[in-house]
Amino acid sequence: MKGALPGAYPPMVLGHEIAGQIATVGKNVNRVQVGDRVTVDSVVGCGKCELCKQSRSQFCPNGYELGINRDGACQDYLIVPERNVYRIPDSISFEEAAVLDIEVWNSVRKCGIQPKDRVLILGAGPIGMIASQLTRILGAGHITLSDSIQDRLRIARDLKLADAYESAPLNDASTDYSSVPYDVILDCAGTSASTQYALRAVRPCGRVLLYGVHEEAIDSLDINQIVLKDLVVYGALCDRNGWEDVVELAASGALDLKSLITHRFPIENGAQAYDAVRNRSQGLIKAVLLL
Numbered sequence: 001m002k003g004a005l006p007g008a009y010p011p012m013v014l015g016h017e018i019a020g021q022i023a024t025v026g027k028n029v030n031r032v033q034v035g036d037r038v039t040v041d042s043v044v045g046c047g048k049c050e051l052c053k054q055s056r057s058q059f060c061p062n063g064y065e066l067g068i069n070r071d072g073a074c075q076d077y078l079i080v081p082e083r084n085v086y087r088i089p090d091s092i093s094f095e096e097a098a099v100l101d102i103e104v105w106n107s108v109r110k111c112g113i114q115p116k117d118r119v120l121i122l123g124a125g126p127i128g129m130i131a132s133q134l135t136r137i138l139g140a141g142h143i144t145l146s147d148s149i150q151d152r153l154r155i156a157r158d159l160k161l162a163d164a165y166e167s168a169p170l171n172d173a174s175t176d177y178s179s180v181p182y183d184v185i186l187d188c189a190g191t192s193a194s195t196q197y198a199l200r201a202v203r204p205c206g207r208v209l210l211y212g213v214h215e216e217a218i219d220s221l222d223i224n225q226i227v228l229k230d231l232v233v234y235g236a237l238c239d240r241n242g243w244e245d246v247v248e249l250a251a252s253g254a255l256d257l258k259s260l261i262t263h264r265f266p267i268e269n270g271a272q273a274y275d276a277v278r279n280r281s282q283g284l285i286k287a288v289l290l291l
């Protein structure tokens with residue numbers, strides 16, 4: 001909406017986190033049938049190139065993403081290849097199925113969380129709250145969730161999403177982090193301050209995941225933090241596999257998405273919904289649009 005995401009240009013029907021019901025199928029479709037409830041991978045590749053065969057359709061030269069550079073889900077009907085839909089059990093609502101966040105699952109998994117790991121998550125928005133749960137599922141030893149918005153930390157604390165909560169002084173470059181050597185830091189905030197903080201606060205040989213999409217370039221990033229601390233830094237435009245895993249986690253209740261959906265809007269009030277998300281309305285974590 002702000003034009004910060006490369007390749008996304010209005011006018012565009014929005015909606016890239018999608019769930020729905022199969023209305024009709026093509027004659028060669030055999031994975032799903034009419035009436036099936038499904039979640040949808042919004043990243044559509046050609047299905048034939050090497051990248052697609054490696055589940056990396058996000059980099060397919062002939063691919064597109066629904067709601068980003070092709071009309072998305074805020075409409076009555078959507079046509080997608082059968083390989084992009086995944087059946088959901090009755091125990092998962094459409095709302096939950098729309099916010100499964102495969103990217104978070106694959107990004108966090110990539111960090112190779114170990115049982116002894118101390119993990120710091122920057123940003124207690126919906127992504128950070130999901131990342132926190134997944135980090136625990138993956139067996140982290142200790143999880144700290146951090147945000148400057150007290151309201152979000154309170155909600156996270158109420159939901160018991162982490163072991164510790166911290167109101168992060170992201171802009172305080174003088175803070176000494178040597179006493180809390182984090183093994184892994186997940187930057188789910190995507191600001192200049194959060195990224196610099198992540199590189200500073202992680203221990204030598206630690207791992208940093210950069211999840212948040214930056215709205216602008218960082219002017220003065222100290223790359224020597226990576227070089228001289230021998231860090232591993234991960235990006236976040238992840239492979240598209242693992243949908244069955246995350247469906248299972250949500251179905252079993254291990255991943256609580258229900259509590260994160262705080263606001264619901266009929267599609268007719270779509271503009272109001274986007275405003276609420278953009279303005280971070282009081283208590284809003286995840287909003288869903290209902291058709």
Ligand SMILES: [Zn+2]
Pocket residue numbers: 045046047048049050051052057060061062063
């Ligand atoms: Zn392809």
